[in-house]
Amino acid sequence: MNVNSTDLKSGQISSLYTTQSLLWLLFIALGFYIKPVPWNYYETLMWALGNTFFYIIAINVNLHILIPRFMFRQSILPYLTLLLGVSLLLTPFAWMFNMWMVSDYPEMEVRWLTLPQFHFINLIILSALSSLIRVPMDWLKIQSEKKELLTRNIETELQSLKNQINPHFLFNTLNNLYALTLKKSEQAPEVVLKLSDMMRYMLYECNEPMVTIEQEMKYIRNYIELEKLRYSANSEIQLDVDEQLSKYKIAPLLLIPFVENSFKHGMQNTIDQAFIQIQAKLVGNELFFAVHNSKPQSAPDQARPKTVGGVGLVNAKRRLELIYPMRYVLDIQDMPDTFKVDLRIDLNTYSNDTNTHY
Template sequence: MERVKKIFWLIHLVVWVLFASLVVLQLSSDNDAHWRSTTVGFIATCLYVFYSNFYLLTKYTGQRKGKDYRLQMVAIVLTGPVPFLLFHQKPFEFMQYFGYYMLHQLTVVIFLCLSWLARVTETLVLNTIRKEQLEKQAVEAELTNLKSQINPHFLFNTLNNIHTLVYKQAPAAPEAVMHLASLMRYMIYESNAATVPLAREMDYLQDYVSLQQLRYKHSPVVDLQIEGETAACFIAPLLFIHLLENAYKHSPGRLEPGDLKVRVEIQEGDLTFSVRNPIAKKPANTLEEPGGIGLPNVRKRLALLYPDQHTLTIQDSGDTFTVLLTIHGLRAPAHERQAHLLHH
């Protein structure tokens, strides 16, 4: 906001310099011996009227003091031509002074209008910027809130599963700890960025899947396939985890290998993410996996992040539940990818 105000004052300076130059050129060409004093007096009158009214408009904006403003504006109108008369060096009679006084009332009215126009324009621009900043802050706060609603029960279950592996001295325990550390590091540190490489988001999903797999004795219950160049695509962090979490939550307690099918496809900057899961006959997992932000909040976050840039389709066949998300235009420019690599 301060930067915008400085730009406005710079515009004021440039305009006044140009205006003063034009006045000097005009009056100096009249072969008048007193053109310098006349020029100074005229410009002083313009500056006095313009910025006196500009100050009053700034002072009384948003306040119910219209009477005070009108009284002071009348004083500006009455005293407006005084600077010109003070600087003017020609000896005048009273009637000549009065004539110049009345003539310069037109200048006073013009610059009152110009100062009002300048103040209204600046106020409108500043209010628009302020409104956009507030809206942006509100959106960022809402996104932070939505992003932070990660299912805590999953973490407790994972820790219990790892504790069991350690107690049994299972060979999978160290790898499970590494997956959890990678997952937590991404959630706490890396997900603070506005966007992350899709490859990193996929690593996070795979860590999540590996930790969820500790609950199952069978081969991997998730069939995860990725097609396309993930390094060239950037995505909002923690966007897909809720869809995958929802699939686990509403699946039967016992899953066969490959029951959960996750597909990620990147093609010409468009990303398609789909997850399909069998539907539990009774909501047994609802007690086991409380929390989760649900599909309505996923829709809300997508609307904030990718307005008019995504489609979210949900299909319920009775036996399977499929969520299909498509986001367009995710390929980051080369300079953004380079900046991200340097940052990390």
């Protein structure tokens, strides 16, 4: 969920003023409770409001001037000096006000009200305590803004990675479709339908943060069927999908780079017995996805494709890191004659019964 920074700031200010208002009411109530001199109601109210007024000045100078300009800039010594200075400046006024309020009651034992140091210490303590309100609130605001920025950056990167998914199969399929139409093959309409389904999935359904694994596997099946048009019937291509996975969800187009990689390097003409084996099954609450494919046997090592470092696989790894941090295990084995990918993803919080968002 995106949170507007203006809303965060206005919410913070509103919360701060609400807290202060409650604090002022508490001070006034305490004034009536303490009532050191037998004043009448209006005199007690004046005494409580007068002292609260000095506290309001000291606290708000601290909250809105000293903390933002000095404490948050780690200028602690100037901050403490000015905090003492503001309290020292207000002390004579607070002292004179209280002296005036008790002047008609010389017989009362209220010496503490006539001591300047009492008012100075009060102002210092309340100003310092106000920092305990402002500093945590600003820290929470900063953390919230950082989280929002991180979320936006991740969403932008994920969208960029999704847009980079290899579209080369589309051009190959169109070429194959063109060849089939020239031959007036009966396969042409079926190819058009499969291609239409795949494009619909990529353009519309993939706009959601999560799709069902059933949708993802349908896309992979269509991809495999279209790729088969390019290769001989002797090639062995297997896809085994556990039906129990249908109720779970996964990030769209997350698995296809591994399948594309297997066709790119496993179905070359230099391979005598080319094969691709793809398996998706549910193990506990985890998706186990495995792709095993052949590699060219006759080509020297220098000429072999650098499968591990392919852009598609790098893309897939990065998306896994962003969407499933600490919730996946990816094992890639680049062997002399075969290439194998084993991927496990924790689906525990991505079932059909949960809210699914990255």
